[in-house]
Amino acid sequence: MTLDEAQGYVLLSTLALPLVTAGVLVLIPGTARLAIRWLSLIVGAVLLGLSVYIFVAYQAEGDIFQMRHRWAWVENVSFLEENGISLYLGVDGISSLMALLTGVVGFAAVLVSWKLDYRPKDFFILFWVLIAGVYGTFFSLDLFFFFFFYELAVVPLYLLIGVWGSTRKEYGAMKLTMMLVGGSVLMWIGIFAVVSEAGLGTFSLPDLWQAGEEGVLGTNFQYIFFPFFAVGCGVLAGLWPFHTWSPDGHMSAPTAVSMVHAGVLMKLGAFGIIRLGIQLMPEGAEFWMPALVVLGTIGAVYGAVGALTQRDFKLISGYSSVSHMGYVLLGLGTLSAIGLTGASLQMFSHGVMTALVFLLIGALYDQAHTRDLKDFSGIAKVMPLWVVAYVIAGLANVGLPGLSGFTAEFHIFVAAFQTYPVFGAFAILAAALAAGYMLRMFAIVFFGPLNPRWQDLRDMNPLEMMGALLLIASIVIMGVWWSLFTDRLAETVLNLPGVS
Amino acid sequence: MRDYTLFIPEYWAAGAAVLIIAADILWPNMRRQLLAYLTAGAAVVYGGIALFYIQSDPESFMGLIQVDDFTTFFRVLGAGIIAVTAILSANHMQHRAGVLGEYYGLLLVAGIGLTFMAGARELLTAYIALEVLSFSLYILVGYMRRDVFSAEASLKYVLLGGFASAILLYGISIIYGVSGSTFYDAIAVGLADRGGDADIATIIGLMLVIGGVGFKVSAAPFHMWAPDAYQGAPLPITAFLSTASKAAGFALILRLFTASFVDDAEFWRWAIAGVAVLTMAVGNLVALQQTDLKRLVAYSSIGQVGYMLVVIAALGYGGREVGEQASSALLLHMVGYVISTLALFTALTAYYDRTGKDSSIRGIRGMAETQPYLALIITAALFSFAGLPFFAGFATKLFMFQASAEPELLWVIGVAIVASFVSLYYYLMVIRQMYLFEPEGGVQRFRLPPLVWVIATVLLLGILFIGIYPAPVFEIADSAVQPLFEVGADISP
Numbered sequence: 001m002t003l004d005e006a007q008g009y010v011l012l013s014t015l016a017l018p019l020v021t022a023g024v025l026v027l028i029p030g031t032a033r034l035a036i037r038w039l040s041l042i043v044g045a046v047l048l049g050l051s052v053y054i055f056v057a058y059q060a061e062g063d064i065f066q067m068r069h070r071w072a073w074v075e076n077v078s079f080l081e082e083n084g085i086s087l088y089l090g091v092d093g094i095s096s097l098m099a100l101l102t103g104v105v106g107f108a109a110v111l112v113s114w115k116l117d118y119r120p121k122d123f124f125i126l127f128w129v130l131i132a133g134v135y136g137t138f139f140s141l142d143l144f145f146f147f148f149f150y151e152l153a154v155v156p157l158y159l160l161i162g163v164w165g166s167t168r169k170e171y172g173a174m175k176l177t178m179m180l181v182g183g184s185v186l187m188w189i190g191i192f193a194v195v196s197e198a199g200l201g202t203f204s205l206p207d208l209w210q211a212g213e214e215g216v217l218g219t220n221f222q223y224i225f226f227p228f229f230a231v232g233c234g235v236l237a238g239l240w241p242f243h244t245w246s247p248d249g250h251m252s253a254p255t256a257v258s259m260v261h262a263g264v265l266m267k268l269g270a271f272g273i274i275r276l277g278i279q280l281m282p283e284g285a286e287f288w289m290p291a292l293v294v295l296g297t298i299g300a301v302y303g304a305v306g307a308l309t310q311r312d313f314k315l316i317s318g319y320s321s322v323s324h325m326g327y328v329l330l331g332l333g334t335l336s337a338i339g340l341t342g343a344s345l346q347m348f349s350h351g352v353m354t355a356l357v358f359l360l361i362g363a364l365y366d367q368a369h370t371r372d373l374k375d376f377s378g379i380a381k382v383m384p385l386w387v388v389a390y391v392i393a394g395l396a397n398v399g400l401p402g403l404s405g406f407t408a409e410f411h412i413f414v415a416a417f418q419t420y421p422v423f424g425a426f427a428i429l430a431a432a433l434a435a436g437y438m439l440r441m442f443a444i445v446f447f448g449p450l451n452p453r454w455q456d457l458r459d460m461n462p463l464e465m466m467g468a469l470l471l472i473a474s475i476v477i478m479g480v481w482w483s484l485f486t487d488r489l490a491e492t493v494l495n496l497p498g499v500s
Numbered sequence: 501m502r503d504y505t506l507f508i509p510e511y512w513a514a515g516a517a518v519l520i521i522a523a524d525i526l527w528p529n530m531r532r533q534l535l536a537y538l539t540a541g542a543a544v545v546y547g548g549i550a551l552f553y554i555q556s557d558p559e560s561f562m563g564l565i566q567v568d569d570f571t572t573f574f575r576v577l578g579a580g581i582i583a584v585t586a587i588l589s590a591n592h593m594q595h596r597a598g599v600l601g602e603y604y605g606l607l608l609v610a611g612i613g614l615t616f617m618a619g620a621r622e623l624l625t626a627y628i629a630l631e632v633l634s635f636s637l638y639i640l641v642g643y644m645r646r647d648v649f650s651a652e653a654s655l656k657y658v659l660l661g662g663f664a665s666a667i668l669l670y671g672i673s674i675i676y677g678v679s680g681s682t683f684y685d686a687i688a689v690g691l692a693d694r695g696g697d698a699d700i701a702t703i704i705g706l707m708l709v710i711g712g713v714g715f716k717v718s719a720a721p722f723h724m725w726a727p728d729a730y731q732g733a734p735l736p737i738t739a740f741l742s743t744a745s746k747a748a749g750f751a752l753i754l755r756l757f758t759a760s761f762v763d764d765a766e767f768w769r770w771a772i773a774g775v776a777v778l779t780m781a782v783g784n785l786v787a788l789q790q791t792d793l794k795r796l797v798a799y800s801s802i803g804q805v806g807y808m809l810v811v812i813a814a815l816g817y818g819g820r821e822v823g824e825q826a827s828s829a830l831l832l833h834m835v836g837y838v839i840s841t842l843a844l845f846t847a848l849t850a851y852y853d854r855t856g857k858d859s860s861i862r863g864i865r866g867m868a869e870t871q872p873y874l875a876l877i878i879t880a881a882l883f884s885f886a887g888l889p890f891f892a893g894f895a896t897k898l899f900m901f902q903a904s905a906e907p908e909l910l911w912v913i914g915v916a917i918v919a920s921f922v923s924l925y926y927y928l929m930v931i932r933q934m935y936l937f938e939p940e941g942g943v944q945r946f947r948l949p950p951l952v953w954v955i956a957t958v959l960l961l962g963i964l965f966i967g968i969y970p971a972p973v974f975e976i977a978d979s980a981v982q983p984l985f986e987v988g989a990d991i992s993p
Contacts, residue, residue: 073969073971074970074971074974075971077828077971077974077975077978078824078825078826078828078829078899078903078974078978079825079829079899079902079903079905133889144895144898147898148889148894148895149889151888151889151894152888152889152890155883155888155889158928158931159931159935162932162935162936163935163936170932170936174928174932177924177928178924178925181921181924182921185917185918185920185921188898188917189913189914189917192901192902192905192913192917193910195902195905196902196905
């Protein structure tokens, strides 16, 4: 067994651990709350460790795909041939970064869920299934399992939001589920078309990528079916105009779910556009990318304007997510090495930053039971640490140098100006608007005279503090140590088909 | 050749049926649940004996009925369905009908009908087998005579079923007129040799046959009976209807169409594709508006039939090779569908037996509180129907559509994928009732009877097994369809 294959077991364990945990939780009685919480906490920490390992062990100088391992699943039956469907795991620079993001955000989300009181057992079962789906999608080098885990990550959201959510939770949950599954219907049609057009009798992605590059998937075919993947995954990535589930869904979702959802799940969509769009259909991507640039820019500006007008904390963050995912799509749309690097960095940056924001909103809402900006004033006096953390998140959001947002957006703007200068200008406008909505919120909520109603607010509890520190550390590290991230992305991004 | 040993499983089943009916007459004071367990045991033995015929060379009884892996597959599937149905009936039917011997006896007889539908290689034999199944079901659907809905359901089913049988018989006679034979292989030869002026008659004959069997599997527009029959029938019989009668229908269609009609595909494939689309659309769209759970399941199962018909259309458009790939995927999907449906009905029966609620969707409110395990089973079954990962339907539906990929059918498969998206909405509406609301009507948390718990767990594991590791069942399904497509293996009378 080579090192590569041996490391494949690390990926398998990372994928299997949350599933096994969910299975174990099913067997633990719901009354053993402490056991449930401790188990989840430990698993979260172990997963964080595994994720860090995957990220660090990924060799910037080595093969594009590392830690590859294939386990046969179904083959040589009916239309499937050798290696028809296999659990084929592996990471490249992008997915190793995404694994790290999942570990960080997942652990922070477990930390804040400690205090969840209503049916914690069921919550954690669904939560771990969701996390397994996320890891699985990032690791899969097989189209069937990519789709399998992608769906697996989406489905638990309905119950997670519907049962544990707040504000109009049923509406938010149903809207989110139907829109996201609607997106995966498009993906399914695309998958169906790709597999039958390639006619290889296999779902193995490397084989299909080769088919896409060598023209087995014809030019016209790629033109027709690229949008199925781009829009299908784009729904989850908050692609304008299919983003409308995002503010509602985030508003309704419980804290941990908002964190994971905005922090990690939306990245699945952008990741899907890379894997199934750019890598599978290079010609289709080249043809359609200008459209993605336009929609991404509209999303960036629209989300920022939306955030400016909202009064609910979570709605502001929801719209801000749409805006930031617009940058990601813009970066992808440039189809340049810098742009794709920027998009990948932005996925990570937005992930940790938005998770931090939702963590903080949750900490406030649990005490205040309101999320209306206008209800608050001067809370810097009672929750100083909370405010500091929020300001860091906010400034990363705006793109202050030294924090992760700058690293990512810098790349995206450079790439945009090289390829589509006009849209680059609009994107910078969106960044300016971000400063507007963030500073507006700071001014209203944090400063000014303290409203006596909030006299008794307590600062973050230690667990929330731990989660916040973890996320802040990620933000700062990416802000100051660029090469740690860009080195790992460089080879991967340069070898994507059609990237200049 | 008259090889009477081919039907030892059926001798056993028929004998057991007679004995069970006799036992109820001879010992009327016997514990009534005992009959159910005897039936379940007899069904398990039936399936067990059938296993001895695995991978033997296909042999036929005078060319009428062939026993091969395909027949064995449906024998075992049918036996499983009967066993579960009988156990579900144990509590459910205890106080709902006066005499129960016939009820259980007819279940076994229906199983024989199912097997012979799968094994028949001659049209009249197939027809008689189909009537054996149908007549058993007419009686079973109306078994709760004092219940108005049950009586109505039975009457509707008998009248429409008789009409459909007549149509089928008319179709058979026209096919016979054109081809000069009722044996499947000879029909293929006869149809190939027909003169050009017989095309119209062939088409009419084919359409009538499609209409007749379409009724049995409740394909639109021949589905009208299904919602009423599902609603009125005793719950276990609803489960039996939506599994056994569909499995048998598709077994018959597969064998008949691959043996006799595949070379004349251009005459019927468009009709099957049309029926498939219509069935998917009607089933899933009408299900959206249902407020009664049984009717919802009825329409949802109509939608499922639409998906399965895509495979038959693929046989028509892609010929034998594609047909073979798609058929094995269909059999896999059928197993997943049957297990999911039985799991759903196991949970529903246990819940209604305990709470005495009616079958409106509101009736299951708050089940996650009162009986979380049953709520989990129902969720798993519905997610399997909708095709979500980890549950059987995800992989099987994907395989089935992928295997059916023919250029002319792409739009049909597109409709199928969209239809299964629509179905998720109404499944979620059911799941929502269980998880997002508090229980109504003072239902307390309750424990399950051990046997029900065991059955439910086995079925749940089945759903998960096919969802997580379908390879073994897929390979079994693949070898089961081989006899249908092997050239030269046909045994003429």
